[in-house]
Amino acid sequence: MAEQSVLAYTCPECGGSMLFNPKEGKLKCEYCDSLFTKEEVEKYFAEKEQKMANKDQNKEWGEDEGAMRGYNCSSCGAELMADENTAVMRCPYCGNQTIAPVQFAGTLKPDYVLPFAFEKKEAIAKYKEYYDKRFLLPKDFKVSSKIDEIQGVYVPFWLFSGTADASCKYDARDSKTQGNYEITDFYECNREGKIGFKHVPADASVRMADDLMDSIEPYKFDALEEFTTAYLPGFLAERFDVKEDDDKKRAEKRVEESVKDKMRNTVKHDQCNPMTEDIRISFNDTKYALLPVWLLTTNWNGKTWTFAMNGQTGKFIGDLPVSKSKLSLVAVGTFIISLIITSLIWSVS
């Protein structure tokens, strides 16, 4: 088994492990509370990282091991194992966050990273707030939630940019009433136009559910930063395992729907029904970015429930289990109330 080099951001002052602090926007030592800017850390560790990268043998465990990779913790020397896509891991012996630089080298290097803006305690508070107001949630679900296991993850995304050309024809109508008559004017509307789109995201991780990642959007991409591993300590990270071309189809479908909506909105009549909608999408730029997500997975009633929070905007989402007894109560209550109301209306009229 070949071991690969890892990078741990240890404090230049005391040697303790450092984590990225979303509030300060700096790396903070967990032990002596020293703060370092991204630039300071990059400068300090550039030499170390280069040395590690040179040592890297980039070998896998072999066919039988299912592309597992071995690393040595740079802090305590313990042997760590991770699958081929894991880029940041925590050493179970010393707790140090270690980064596998090989996962971010060459063509695997992301173009951008969107730093976390929320800390773990804020993510926990958002989760509690999310389920606290849900009447239909089973009581024991709250108890069984391992809320402390919420984890910040940098999820790989492809960001697609380009333009869409549209050529559409609509059947439009205007209606008005004149005395005892209803008058309808019919029009044939033709529209041709172009619209640009920038950074349409599509998650590039097989492990992340597409619908969950879509549901925590939107991201504000004006806060994107050039990629550097200095943002990673304190969080998990993965490299992409969905190819750009596979994600492109998803982005294309989304753009197409938006273009259709926007084109229809240019028709200023009472009714607008599309006759033909020809949308041609051309992608001219694709970027690879790591986006911040707080994730919580919990098991309840033999099923896995995953929750996600947008690490930039704080939008929290996840499907929740429904208590059958509470839902029945709602149904019976609604039926009785609506029966009383409709009966009263009926008797009055």
Added chain:
Amino acid sequence: MLCIILSIIITAIVVYFCYKSMKPVSQASNATNYMDSDVKLSLETDKFIRTEKKRKKDD
């Protein structure tokens, strides 16, 4: 009888929306947040076809 049918319909709608509120995860169907605010139109024609005049039905 009509009241019962109406109540069943109202109950079904309320139960559906209560259940849906617990399942908010869905695949994105558009990319509006990442698009230019306006379409640059190169062609915009509204051709009048005809007018239809119908007598309103008496209530």
